[in-house]
Amino acid sequence: MQSGLRWILLALVLCACSTGPTTSGGNTAVTDNVAVELDIYSGVPNPAWTLQAAEAAEFQRKLKSLPQTSGGRIDNNLGYRGFVVRTGPTTAQVQRGTVKVVKDGETVFRTDPGRQLERWLLQSGKPFLETATFTLAEREFEK
Numbered sequence: 001m002q003s004g005l006r007w008i009l010l011a012l013v014l015c016a017c018s019t020g021p022t023t024s025g026g027n028t029a030v031t032d033n034v035a036v037e038l039d040i041y042s043g044v045p046n047p048a049w050t051l052q053a054a055e056a057a058e059f060q061r062k063l064k065s066l067p068q069t070s071g072g073r074i075d076n077n078l079g080y081r082g083f084v085v086r087t088g089p090t091t092a093q094v095q096r097g098t099v100k101v102v103k104d105g106e107t108v109f110r111t112d113p114g115r116q117l118e119r120w121l122l123q124s125g126k127p128f129l130e131t132a133t134f135t136l137a138e139r140e141f142e143k
Helices: 004-018 053-065 113-128 129-143
Strands: 034-037 048-050 083-087 091-093 100-101 107-110
Touching: 034 113, 048 113, 053 113, 083 100, 083 113, 091 113, 113 129
Parallel strands: none
Antiparallel strands: 034 048, 034 083, 083 091, 091 100, 100 107
């Protein structure tokens, strides 16, 4: 049952992300959905959630404030692999102090001093994560 619920939640998140920009009442104000995925499982869907508008703006602010670096590396090991954040044409992978941002085919690396953005993303998911999953991810910051 849990597995089926995860699939449904993932499908809802993906549908929300694929709807693109939204407008309200004829206004031209556009808001991109910001979908966050905790990249932690292999063989089953990862937990995912969508940031609220204020959180999405905060994420964008935090991301842009990170110092750019000439390169970096994102590991693809089993277990905890950080976060994948998707908004519009941009995908950011946040992992162990490194942030890889891909937008329109161009890749930029940033550093996440103290893993502050990564910690913030984990906290944003606390209401959506099972306690055991949250604790498992939280332990990664002790390494």
